[in-house]
Amino acid sequence: VTAEREGQVSRRALFGIFLKAGLAFGGGLGILAVLEQELVTSRQAVSREEFLRLYGLGRVVPSGTMTALAVAYGYRFAGLLGTVIALAALVLPALVLTVALTAAYGLLHRQRWLLELLPVTILPAALAFIVVAGVRLGRGVFRPSLELLVAAAAFAGAALLGVNPVVLLLAGGVAGTLLFARGDGAR
Amino acid sequence: VSLLGLCALVFTYNVATFGNGPGMVPLLQEELVDRRGVLTADQLLYAFTIARVTPGQANTYVAAVGYLLHGLVGALACTAAILLPGYLMLPLLWGYRRLGAVRLVPAFTRGLTVASVGLIFAATLDIGRRTLTGWVSVVVFAAALAMAQLLNWNPLVVLAVSAAVGTAAWLLGWT
Numbered sequence: 422v423t424a425e426r427e428g429q430v431s432r433r434a435l436f437g438i439f440l441k442a443g444l445a446f447g448g449g450l451g452i453l454a455v456l457e458q459e460l461v462t463s464r465q466a467v468s469r470e471e472f473l474r475l476y477g478l479g480r481v482v483p484s485g486t487m488t489a490l491a492v493a494y495g496y497r498f499a500g501l502l503g504t505v506i507a508l509a510a511l512v513l514p515a516l517v518l519t520v521a522l523t524a525a526y527g528l529l530h531r532q533r534w535l536l537e538l539l540p541v542t543i544l545p546a547a548l549a550f551i552v553v554a555g556v557r558l559g560r561g562v563f564r565p566s567l568e569l570l571v572a573a574a575a576f577a578g579a580a581l582l583g584v585n586p587v588v589l590l591l592a593g594g595v596a597g598t599l600l601f602a603r604g605d606g607a608r
Numbered sequence: 609v610s611l612l613g614l615c616a617l618v619f620t621y622n623v624a625t626f627g628n629g630p631g632m633v634p635l636l637q638e639e640l641v642d643r644r645g646v647l648t649a650d651q652l653l654y655a656f657t658i659a660r661v662t663p664g665q666a667n668t669y670v671a672a673v674g675y676l677l678h679g680l681v682g683a684l685a686c687t688a689a690i691l692l693p694g695y696l697m698l699p700l701l702w703g704y705r706r707l708g709a710v711r712l713v714p715a716f717t718r719g720l721t722v723a724s725v726g727l728i729f730a731a732t733l734d735i736g737r738r739t740l741t742g743w744v745s746v747v748v749f750a751a752a753l754a755m756a757q758l759l760n761w762n763p764l765v766v767l768a769v770s771a772a773v774g775t776a777a778w779l780l781g782w783t
Binding site for chain 1: 620621622623624625626627628629630633634635638650651653654655656657658659661662663664665666667668669671672675676680683684687690691692693694695696697698700701704712713714715716717718719720721722723724725726727728729730731732733734735736739740741742744745746748749752753755756757762763766767770771773774775777778783
């Protein structure tokens, strides 16, 4: 891959950049903002066009888009070892915090007061987060379109008919291939 | 569920939803909560909550699922399972240079993404039915939704306020 063309990033800097990205809140877009700041604006190691093109390709990869970008930039700047460095740095903050908080749940979930408190505190808040995430993810879908039809069909299949979600997802993909490949629905 | 079986599940669901954290919730719920019964709905919801209050990618909460079922090894293995498909980026970059943009791929991706929106709402309805069991939980949910959606507050603040309101109601004996 053409690594030398637009500037270099050392292994140590690579780890630092992706650790900083892994500390960002706001999911994928929060991470993307840090990467843009570090790689494009600050270090000018990647051109803006290249950055956007890699983002578009990353979305096609069936992993988190940011996971794919960590592999792409890790490989570009430090080969296969670089992919490991970038991926490890990206997930380290979330992994450490997640394990710590889950271990706390394991210690706490037998306490009766917690069993009484969770259903009126954190669990309804979590439900709100799920609703917010759903609304955000569906923002481009909530308008009269074929996309809304596919989404509604998937909803009905899951909520009313109890069809397996994986089947519904793959059916959605096939429907997308048939419906969106020619129109402006394909993005 | 065995460690290898869990990794296979997480790997498959992550690929099927293109690494979409919330999108994996209905799949994990169907398999681990409803079918196998190895996790409770509360545990899965707690895992998803963790994802909202920790930084980084939204699908890293599978580490919590792995930890609950197989300890630290499970957490690391599940994390590796969601990272591994990222390596498909390498052949894709190589192929992209040779083939250029293929039209069907983004259309398939789009259809899958759109279907996952429908699935998320179906799962939300299901989780909502189990979670909103009393009027206090409904009030806390409505308040959290307003803070997160309308006021766009930081998730940590939303959780803190929700916890405070719910705890106050509990201390007053309203629950």
